[in-house]
Structure formats: structure tokens, C-alpha cells
Amino acid sequence: MKSFLIFTKRNIKLFFHDKGMFLTSLITPMILLVLYATFLGNVYRDNFMNALPNEIDIPSKIFDSLVGGQLVSSILAVSCVTVAFCTNFLMVQDKSNKTIKDILISPKKPYLIAFSYYLGSFVATLLICFAALIISFAYLAIIGWYFTFIDALLLIVDIFLLVLFGTALSSIINLFLNTQGQMSAVGTIVSAGYGFICGAYMPLSSFDSNVKNVFLFLPGTYGTSLVRNHSLNGAVNELTKYNVPESAIITIKDSLDCNLYFFDYHVSIEIMYIVLILSIIVLLAIYVILTCLLKDKIFKSK
Amino acid sequence: MKDVIIIKNLEKSFGEVKAIQDISFNVKAGELFAFLGINGAGKSTTINIICGQLKKDNGHVEVNGMNIEENLDSIKKVLGVVFQSSLLDDGLNVYDNLESRAALYDITGRDFKNRLSELNDLLHIENLLKRKVGKLSGGERRRIDIARALLHKPKILILDEPTTGLDPKTRKLIWSVIDDLIKKQNMTVFLTTHYMEEASNANFVVIIDSGKIVASATPLELKEKYANDYISLYNISEEEVKKVNIPYQKTNNGYRISIENTEIATNLILKYPNLFKDYEISKGNMDDVFLNITGKNLSEM
Numbered sequence: 001m002k003s004f005l006i007f008t009k010r011n012i013k014l015f016f017h018d019k020g021m022f023l024t025s026l027i028t029p030m031i032l033l034v035l036y037a038t039f040l041g042n043v044y045r046d047n048f049m050n051a052l053p054n055e056i057d058i059p060s061k062i063f064d065s066l067v068g069g070q071l072v073s074s075i076l077a078v079s080c081v082t083v084a085f086c087t088n089f090l091m092v093q094d095k096s097n098k099t100i101k102d103i104l105i106s107p108k109k110p111y112l113i114a115f116s117y118y119l120g121s122f123v124a125t126l127l128i129c130f131a132a133l134i135i136s137f138a139y140l141a142i143i144g145w146y147f148t149f150i151d152a153l154l155l156i157v158d159i160f161l162l163v164l165f166g167t168a169l170s171s172i173i174n175l176f177l178n179t180q181g182q183m184s185a186v187g188t189i190v191s192a193g194y195g196f197i198c199g200a201y202m203p204l205s206s207f208d209s210n211v212k213n214v215f216l217f218l219p220g221t222y223g224t225s226l227v228r229n230h231s232l233n234g235a236v237n238e239l240t241k242y243n244v245p246e247s248a249i250i251t252i253k254d255s256l257d258c259n260l261y262f263f264d265y266h267v268s269i270e271i272m273y274i275v276l277i278l279s280i281i282v283l284l285a286i287y288v289i290l291t292c293l294l295k296d297k298i299f300k301s302k
Numbered sequence: 303m304k305d306v307i308i309i310k311n312l313e314k315s316f317g318e319v320k321a322i323q324d325i326s327f328n329v330k331a332g333e334l335f336a337f338l339g340i341n342g343a344g345k346s347t348t349i350n351i352i353c354g355q356l357k358k359d360n361g362h363v364e365v366n367g368m369n370i371e372e373n374l375d376s377i378k379k380v381l382g383v384v385f386q387s388s389l390l391d392d393g394l395n396v397y398d399n400l401e402s403r404a405a406l407y408d409i410t411g412r413d414f415k416n417r418l419s420e421l422n423d424l425l426h427i428e429n430l431l432k433r434k435v436g437k438l439s440g441g442e443r444r445r446i447d448i449a450r451a452l453l454h455k456p457k458i459l460i461l462d463e464p465t466t467g468l469d470p471k472t473r474k475l476i477w478s479v480i481d482d483l484i485k486k487q488n489m490t491v492f493l494t495t496h497y498m499e500e501a502s503n504a505n506f507v508v509i510i511d512s513g514k515i516v517a518s519a520t521p522l523e524l525k526e527k528y529a530n531d532y533i534s535l536y537n538i539s540e541e542e543v544k545k546v547n548i549p550y551q552k553t554n555n556g557y558r559i560s561i562e563n564t565e566i567a568t569n570l571i572l573k574y575p576n577l578f579k580d581y582e583i584s585k586g587n588m589d590d591v592f593l594n595i596t597g598k599n600l601s602e603m
Contacts, residue, residue, distance in 0.1 A: 106406035
């Protein structure tokens with residue numbers, strides 16, 4: 001175990017040694033936050049105001065918090081996966097610069113080496129996403145803080161699980177990559193596409209029902225919904241204090257994907273956690289099995 | 303002496319290319335074994351098969367009495383490999399590199415520190431430990447590569463062109479370390495090199511060309527069989543050299559004639575005493591052996 005941790009430490013140190021990679025990973029969520037707040041904030045705000053009855057006077061701070069919660073939840077849900085693709089470069093780099101030969105010349109089992117890459121990438125991704133979470137909390141504290149302690153805690157748990165999920169997904173895909181170019185291409189595709197298919201960039205509720213049903217088969221969708229729920233719960237609950245009808249609150253929650261409907265079945269928060277945890281277990285099992293079965297092909301330096 | 307590496311009828315192809323064609327050889331414990339060949343001859347393929355990084359098509363490979371197909375993990379514990387180019391992490395310092403590689407052999411904590419101290423005695427690396435590997439000179443890197451290969455006290459050290467590109471002083475240092483390992487620790491060293499004078503120090507030499515073994519013997523036997531002796535004549539005119547009636551070669555400061563053995567040299571000296579006033583007789587070297595066997599000049603590859 002100690003030797004495994006020392007080798008994992010090597011992987012983490014190499015990631016943080018590459019200042020460019022670290023800063024790029026960290027700065028991406030921040031740039032997204034600024035861009036979202038600048039260009040989409042007003043659109044989101046108008047949507048919320050239109051969804052509520054005109055005769056009810058609601059403080060602007062609550063709208064700010066709803067908009068901020070939506071922005072922050074989108075960024076955090078996407079970052080947990082896209083940052084993982086950034087941090088999980090070492091396995092590919094070790095193959096492209098042939099360092100993997102020096103590692104596999106040892107008697108350590110390839111699946112342990114693979115798991116060490118996973119753990120190293122997980123820790124690096126978690127640190128960056130927690131940094132993004134702290135900045136997000138600071139942003140929400142400035143514009144309107146309605147978090148309960150439990151929601152804040154559950155949001156941390158959501159980030160933790162989504163990072164486990166994102167790292168497992170990127171680890172499986174990176175097993176088949178051999179060059180930095182391939183990795184950059186995959187990173188670009190994931191950065192561009194994942195936000196849409198998990199409902200972060202645009203809520204699933206705004207998609208065609210067929211497309212929405214397809215996306216509901218993807219576990220990342222439930223991770224996004226968990227982050228949305230715990231980012232927006234406080235502000236949404238605050239609305240009830242101003243006598244906003246239950247139907248309007250449900251409409252808001254539906255439109256934000258806080259409520260997900262698998263066909264006609266309303267997916268509870270507990271089920272969302274179960275889906276996410278099971279998907280992490282399945283992805284990790286696939287990763288370990290692939291590593292054992294294909295070790296001669298996937299760990300060959302090019 | 304016991305054979306620590308046994309290769310029998312080894313074959314390996316990459317598609318249509320037959321990289322290794324039915325080669326067999328043995329390496330004895332505690333010897334310096336030189337494996338020579340030009341780039342693409344099959345040296346690295348053979349080494350990769352011995353290390354378990356490449357699967358063979360046919361044949362038998364045994365290391366330290368263990369079959370490679372059944373005991374690869376155990377074999378990896380007795381093998382130390384210095385690769386042709388350094389494969390350590392440029393971004394980490396020497397200590398972190400060695401610590402992470404030692405961990406691959408479950409050498410951690412106090413055991414690692416003790417081993418590092420032993421390696422420091424052998425390779426004098428203490429002043430390099432805090433420096434990044436990427437910032438080291440070629441010679442310093444090589445010392446660290448050797449330290450990495452020796453971390454787990456292997457019985458067999460595979461050196462894939464360990465001194466290529468190094469200055470003469472560093473080459474001398476590396477060789478003094480290798481000599482120490484062989485003499486004091488009875489380590490078996492499996493060497494590939496482009497420097498023929500290094501191969502001439504080996505106990506046994508195998509020359510491989512296009513995937514086939516073309517010669518194998520001790521350096522002395524190879525030189526006797528494949529390399530002529532030379533007489534170098536100085537302060538003499540070309541007209542005088544022609545009198546010897548043996549093909550000659552003009553050199554920078556005289557002429558060189560090739561002879562089969564020193565007995566012929568003695569006869570020539572007795573026959574033409576006036577020509578042999580300033581001369582030297584030299585034995586053929588491993589460059590000549592390689593050139594005569596393969597028709598290729600290894601130092602130019």
C-alpha cells in the first residue's frame with residue numbers, strides 16, 4: 001500500500017509540476033463563470049422572472065442567487081468531468097515518452113499502475129474542483145447566499161462523486177490513447193460536448209423529448225441534477241416565504257432539471273445518488289478489467 | 303559458471319519483418335556479455351523479450367533458471383535495465399524519481415534510504431539528489447539511470463548502449479562502476495554498445511545481423527579468426543613499400559599493410575630489414591572483426 005501511495009504521489013507531483021497544465025485546468029472553470037455571468041446571467045434572470053406571477057414582489061437578491069446557482073452548478077457539473085480529462089494526461093504522456101517501459105520493467109501489476117494513475121488524477125481533479133467550489137461559494141456569498149449547511153455539505157459530496165465519475169470515464173478513454181495529440185483532441189471534444197449531453201449548458205427540459213430520453217440514460221445527467229438541486233435548493237425554498245405557488249416552484253425546478261423524469265417516473269435524489277455511485281463502480285470495474293485483459297496493447301509505448 | 307540467461311531458437315516477427323530469426327546463446331553468471339549489431343539488427347527486440355516487454359513468437363527464454371512465460375514477475379526482480387535513452391521523469395528531482403521507482407519494487411522508507419546510501423557510495427550521486435533530472439548533464443543522467451536500474455539489487459544488469467554520446471571522462475567513470483559491479487558483486491552484465499573497444503573487454507561476444515547470429519566467441523577468438531594484424535611503416539617512401547609486394551594503405555604519417563598473423567610480420571622484417579627501421583605491429587581490433595563479419599562499420603551506424 002505504501003509503495004502504491006508513493007507512486008501515486010509521483011503522478012500528482014508531475015501534474016502540479018506542469019504549471020501550464022495546472023493553471024489551464026484551474027482557469028477553465030473561472031473563465032466559464034465569468035463568461036456565463038456576463039452573457040447568460042440576464043437571460044437566466046428573465047426566465048426566472050417570467051416563470052413567477054407578476055403580482056408577487058420578490059427581492060432581487062433571490063433572483064441573483066437563483067441565477068448564480070444555475071451558473072455555478074453548470075460550471076461545477078461540467079468541470080468535474082472536463083478537468084479530469086485535463087489532469088489524466090500522465091498515463092498517455094508516459095506512453096508517448098516511453099517512461100511506461102521503465103515502469104513496467106518492474107514486477108508491479110499493470111492494474112496497480114493503472115489504479116495509481118486513476119488516484120493521482122482523482123486527487124488533482126478534486127483539488128481543482130474544490131478550488132472552483134470555494135470560488136463559487138464566494139461568488140454566491142456576494143450575490144446572495146441561501147445555502148443551508150446540509151445543502152453545502154451535499155454539494156461537496158456531489159463534487160466528490162462527480163470527480164470520481166469523471167476520472168473513471170477519462171481513465172477508460174485514455175487507456176486507448178497513445179499521443180498528446182490524441183489526448184488534446186479527446187479533451188476538446190469532451191469539453192465541447194459533455195456540457196450539452198449532461199444538461200449543464202442547456203437544461204434537458206429544453207430539449208426534444210426523444211433527445212431528452214436518450215440523455216436520461218447517461219449517468220452524468222443525474223450528477224448534474226444533484227449539483228443543481230443542492231446549488232439552488234436554498235434560493236428556491238426562499239421563494240416559498242413569498243407565497244409563490246407550489247406549481248410555479250415545480251415549474252422552475254422542472255425547467256432547471258432539479259426534477260428529472262425518466263420517461264414518466266420522477267427520479268428522487270436518493271435514486272440519483274444510487275445511479276451515480278453505481279456508474280462509478282461499473283466504470284472502475286471496466287477500467288480494471290480492461291487494464292488486466294489488454295495490458296499488452298494499452299500499455300505499449302509508441 | 304552457471305548460465306543465467308539461456309536463449310534457444312528465439313524467433314520474433316513484426317508482420318512481414320523477421321526481426322529475430324532462430325537465435326540461440328547463453329550468458330554465464332558474473333560475466334560481461336556483449337551483444338553487438340547495427341541499429342535494426344534485433345538487439346533491442348531480444349532485450350525487450352528477455353525483459354518481458356515483448357512476446358516472442360517461438361523459442362525458449364530462461365533467466366536465472368526461470369522460464370519467462372511462467373515466472374515473468376520473478377524474472378523482473380532479478381533484472382535491472384539501463385535503457386538506451388533515459389526514461390526517468392524530467393520534471394521531478396533525482397530523489398523523487400528514485401523513490402517512486404524503488405516503490406515499484408516495494409522498497410520504501412528506511413529500506414529505500416539505506417539502498418540510496420549504498421548507491422551513493424557506488425555512484426556518488428548525493429549532490430544530484432535535489433536536482434531535477436531534466437537539468438542534469440548526459441553523464442549525470444547516466445549515473446542516475448544506473449542507480450535506478452540497481453535499486454532492487456538485480457543479479458543481471460542489461461545496459462543498452464550505456465555510454466553512447468558521453469564524453470570520454472564520463473565513459474571511463476561509467477565503466478569503472480560496471481567493472482566494480484562485475485568484480486565486487488559478481489553481477490552479470492549484458493551489454494549492447496557501439497564502441498568496439500568496450501566490447502573487447504567482454505568475456506563473450508555475440509554479433510547479430512538482420513536478426514541472425516553471425517558470430518559468437520570471446521573477443522580474442524573473434525580477433526584471431528576475423529581480424530588481420532597490421533604493420534605500420536613510418537619514414538619510408540611509397541616506392542619502398544611497393545617492394546614488399548603486399549597491398550598497402552596510405553595513412554596520415556606512413557603506410558599500413560595488412561598481414562594474417564605476427565609470424566608473417568617476422569618473416570617480412572627478416573626479409574626486408576632496411577624497410578623496417580621505424581614501424582609498429584598492431585593486432586586487429588573489434589572494429590575489424592565487425593567489419594569483416596557483417597561488411598558494415600558499426601562506428602558509422
